[in-house]
Amino acid sequence: MKIGILMTGHALPEVQADRGDYDSMFAKLLEGYGFDFETYDVVNESYPTRPKEMDGWIITGSKHGAYEDHPWIPPLEEFIRATYAADVPMVGICFGHQIIAQALGGKVVKFDGGWAVGGTNYDIEGQDLNLNAWHQDQVIKLPEDAKVIGSNDFCANAALMYGNTIYTIQPHPEFDAKIMEHLINLRGKGLLPEDQLDSATQKLSKVTNSNVIADRIARVFRQEA
Template sequence: MRIGILKCGQSPEVIRGELGDYDTLFERLLAGRGFEFTSYHVEAMAFPASVHDAEGWLLTGSRHGVYEDHAFIPPLEDFIRRAYAEHVPMVGICFGHQIIAQALGGKVAKHPGGWAIGPQDYDFEGELVTMNAWHQDQVQERPPGATVLASNDFCENAVLAYDDRALTVQAHPEFGDDFIHGLLDHRAKGVVPEPLQDAARARMGGPLHSAGIADRIEHFLKQPRASMAEARRGVA
């Protein structure tokens, strides 16, 4: 199955050579599951010609806010709406989670409670799941048709499902503790309050449920779907 990775940003250059860019992280997360990958650096305006250039799409994180004025955001929202209308499945992570929500009518804003960084616990359909997070923005208002699959007290809309067309996750299943350490060392100073940095460092080293989230992503992307023609006739 061909998955197109839409790179909405890049990992910090100072750790990119050692730990990889965002597309590399997802290729590792989903390795051995029968996927082939093609990356498009949409932040640099390198877009696919069609939503059908891949059988599914994965939208990465980014240092940008989805509500900011960047040239790549309007065409990315258009792409999302086309893929959604044509039933081409999408997975969105962090920025990807937020831009899908915004493109489909939701609202994203900085959370008044501040940042979530490092390991965070979520209630995922009754299962306790731990993932690394790194965000201040989050989905404040869900778009029509979005269903909450996971949440916690800090982030109500932590995982959203849009029937069989999109699955989006606010946290970062692709981030290991080594990547969070890199962000703490090179991006947190003067931005993230020191008590939050200390708490994140103290909690790292415990189990993460990255493999379980990869299982869910694989199942979502590979599940049987009606053809586009059937969907348009109202069969789906």
């Protein structure tokens, strides 16, 4: 299967030096499932031509907000709607989770309750999963077709399913401990409270359940139950 990765941002240079850009992170996350990948630099206005150009799509995270005024966002939203209408599988992570919700009629805001950072527990489809988080924005209004399949006390709409073709989650299964360490040290300082960063640092050694999400993503792309 050929999976298109829609890059809505780029990793920090220090992260790219260690782990590659976001497309490399997803290729690593889904290694062994038999997928081939092609990258589209959407944040720099490089788009696919049609939903069936690939067998499935991933929309990555981004430093940008879904509600911000950028020229690449409206065409991306149009593509999301076309992909959903064409029944082509799509997965959204963090910003991807948010922009899909917004494109299909939901609402995304900068959450006044603050940030989720580092290892965080979620109830996703009946499983207690520890996943790395890095976000303030949240989906606060659901699209009509969205079904909540994951949440916690901080983020009520942490994972959503649209029919059987679109699967989106707020946390980052593609982020490992080293990526989180870079974010804490390079982006977090001065942006987030020191005690929250310290807590996230202490959780770096805790094993995450990214493999569970990788398997779920693969099943969405293969249209398995």
